Amino acid sequence: QQQVKQSPQSLIVQKGGISIINCAYENTAFDYFPWYQQFPGKGPALLIAIRPDVSEKKEGRFTISFNKSAKQFSLHIMDSQPGDSATYFCAALWRGGTSYGKLTFGQGTILTVHP
């Protein structure tokens, strides 16, 4: 129930294309859904996040779409650039009665954007 399933494992996109990464969860108690971006040799960094009372959040070329009834959310990268090549992790926060909670991460998607 604490799992977050992410797909695809890897994705190759041409420059200027749209990259789409999907995540699904079971635990309806998750209440915060961030995406992290990780470049080789670095730790993950928060990219964008959404709460379940919102269906979409956009920040620049990055958009999260959230479908509460389907328990799915996805990251869309518009006009993908070679500099976007990285590993992307979705995550979900379960508070379990606390204020701080615990993040559960998906397995990660390796995105390669060809020039």
Added chain:
Amino acid sequence: KAGVTQTPRYLIKTRGQQVTLSCSPISGHRSVSWYQQTPGQGLQFLFEYFSETQRNKGNFPGRFSGRQFSNSRSEMNVSTLELGDSALYLCASSPHRDRGTTNEKLFFGSGTQLSVL
């Protein structure tokens, strides 16, 4: 502000040995979490410390342990190393707010790459 610092950057050990990894959080951050990253499993939560107390724990065997010091610096220890412990170990800190610390935003270090031979 300096970021999360992890030392050492790389480590090579043999089976049966033990290892200690160190993490210095961002100044003012009191929560430190540890994750294990492997190619097939992604990021697996190990444990979290706040004010020197473990307040969250993942599903790892007792060979994995950690602690936090009064200055919020944290260490994790792995005893009796196994080949499967080879991974990137990431430390993350999170800020404290008036309403309490939240793990909504984690700041990760670059990790310690552990290889067990």
